[in-house]
Amino acid sequence: MKILGWTCVLAAVGNTAAKAHPHVFAEARLEVSITDDGSIGELRHVWRFDELFSSTVLLEFDMNANLKFEPEELAEVGKIVHASLADFDYYTSIISNGKDVGISAPDAIHVDFADGQLLMLFAVTPDRPVPLNGTISFGVYDPTMYTAIDFLNDSDLVVEGRLGACQRSVIRPDPDEILAQNQESLTEAFFNDPEGNDFSKFFATRLELKC
Template sequence: METLKQPLTGSALLALVALWLGFTIPAQAHPHVFVNAKAEIVYAPDGSVQALRHIWSFDEAYSAYITQGLDKNNDGKLTPDELTDLAKVNMESLPEVGYFTIAKANGKQQEFGPPSDASLAFENKILTLTFTLPLKNPPHANRSFGIEIGDPTYFVAFDIVDVPDAVVTRDAPKGCVVRVARPPKLDPATQLKLAQEDITATPDMSSYQVTTRALVACP
């Protein structure tokens, strides 16, 4: 499965969101945002993949930073209503970065339709974005379906959590198996080098695998 092909994707997304909210982006080391992610691959009754369901939980520091000033009634809680506008601007920005997602059916890369069911929740100091990403033209048969999630520039570090339900299928044909391939941990020297980069720099990550791949194989 080929890797994503967009430059400085994570910084573009963060800049758009920060600009809309009126924030100033602080200089910091790479990666700038950490995401614990889960994904659900949704099948139709005919055995075709219809959509992906993403669940992205942002790190505590970024969650606090990006939700500044959104508690309109100052009750110390962020409700879904107070997060509606932030969810909207996120969904308007994500097409610019390809939703940090590549999908392939039977080896052919798929296009996505407009996302739906987007929502944000803030619990235990963690902001979580959930949305459905439909395939634009779902193929009728999927003996294999693969996804790749992540930011190849490593501005945003996606971690597909190592739990049984990290990548699952819904209503898949009987006998389908999901296999997840997570990227290896970066060596200490590389981590140190990235820590010395500021927000204006785009490190060359072409020789590193920083995205997670999952493959559904069906009989």
């Protein structure tokens, strides 16, 4: 069978859903590790996708048509996701004192399928040293707004390592407040480029460290 790229799989789900974003849903966990020298280490992701999308991926990648994933099929999903999400920094945002920090690609994206849901596990690192200094925030979101990545509980955003004098908090922006504060700029961005703007980061739950 023909194997679609990851963005094509996302689009296939979107074509069967309503026009409004998002079309794919994932419950997430993020672990931010602190190195011994007091800087940001790995950001470890766990994503559990909704059953509808998971079944769509199963049908697309089930190369031997036995309605279950074989190890090589899961590896193929991971390989395609790894390549497809590179342009989106693997849906990972790090902002250090108001400046975006680039993301280094993970070595691999590990994929599993359990209880009818697709699981993805991987770790990324900042592409430059990020010391615990000032305000650092970490967010996970899809800039195209096809995928809603949700942290159900504040405890799903974890810091591992010594924070020292840093204070940890989880920020859950109020959508109505965000729209009210940025109505003109958000409306202009949406109508200029509804698929390619990056205003979804305003609505994303984030982990924040103040040091």
